[in-house]
Amino acid sequence: MKRPGLGGGEVPAVFPDWSPYRDLESASRAYLRDPDVALEALGGVLRGASVLGFTLERFVNEVNGVWQEVVICDGSRLILWHGEDIPPEEGPPGSMTSSLRVVPVSSVTEVGCRRRLTRADDGTVRVDGIDVYLLLRSLDEAPSGEEGAGSPRHDALRFGKTLDDGGAGQIVRLEEFARLVASAVGRPLR
Template identity: 85%
Template sequence: MSRPTFGGGDLPAVFPDWSPYQDLESAARAYLRDPEVALEALGGVLRGASVLGFTLERFVNEVNGVWQEVAVCDGSRLILWHGEDIPPDDGPAGSMTSSLRVVPVSTVTEVGCRRRLNRMPSGGVRVDSIDVYLLLSSLDEGLPADEVAGAPRHDALRFGKTFDDGGAGQIARLEEFARLVASVLGRPTL
């Protein structure tokens, strides 16, 4: 099974595994469809800072095509890159967006991690999925229209991996990323 791509041709519906790659560039080149775009945007902000950890996401949806995301932690900042194909009715064929967001780690107020475990017939336990959220001190500006006006809701960054979508390696790497961010919360920056 394959899907059309940004640059034409077909894209496999199952993507290569980035989890064995410990450095951002190798992982991005193995996994992202547009690694050059992502690495250029991230590099402009990192400017030689050490990448302490990262997580990658990519999926294909029926409306917009390919959606890609990179989240990097350098100890004091979260640098988030997002690339997404533009729907055919919203721009010329082959158009995509590339966005960058930089969030100081000091604005992360809470890190949450939920793992779904599956007990195997052998008695062992396998992690089937992981959901991670980083609650920020900033307010969510995009409240749904049907939500009653009241207390403001804080912005959050959400990441998830499943055994079927990413596998054990990517689940472990996302959990490692969550632990890294949690470990730098409240520490003085250099």
Template identity: 80%
Template structure:
């Protein structure tokens, strides 16, 4: 099964599973289309710090093509890399953006994790999806100018995995990442 890419060719609709890989480089190389770009940016920001945990996301849409993201926690920072294909009208074929964001863990004010559960025929419980949000102390600046002024809203980072988009392994790894961030939020920096 595949989906047409925005600039021709086919991209797989289901990407390889990164969840078995415990190290960032192996997971990125298994899952991302552009692992070298991501790893170069991330290692530059890490500056030798240890990666305590990470999560990855990738999808294809009909407008921009491939959208991919890596989020790392090193215990004191969240380091986010985001790569996205540029729409055909915004640049030459094959153009993309690559961005890096570093967020101090001290700015995370709340961690939320919502699980959708299903009871199986044998009475067990299965996790069908997980949605994680990290509420930040910074304000969201994306309010549309043409609308009436809205009250300020805090910035948030959101991540999600489902059985259809990532499967059980990636759901478990995202929950693990949420637990890691929860364990370092609100602790004094050493």
């Protein structure tokens, strides 16, 4: 199955599974469309720091084309890279944004992880989805037009995987990532 991409080309709607790869470079090369862009940007921030865990996301939407994200935890920071295609009316074909955000783990106030479970007729339970949020100390103002517009709310990072969007391996890896971040929240930095 393919979906139309920017510039008339087609982009696969189903991407390879990154979850078997335990190192960031291999996982990025297997999953991201633009791994070199992501790895160069992340390497400039990591500067030799150990990657303790990561999660990846990629999807195609009809408006902006490919949207990609890498989130790394090195024990003291969350390093987020985000790449997104620019719509054709806003730039030449093939244009994209590449952005970085670094969030100290000390600014995470809460980690939430909700697993969606299904029970088979024989009683076995299976995880078929996971939603993770990281609540931050920083404030984010609600965009105008939304309920409560203009009122401050805590910034949050949100991640999700399902059997249909990522598969069982990526669900497990996202849960591992949430546990890694949760284990660092509230602990003194070394």
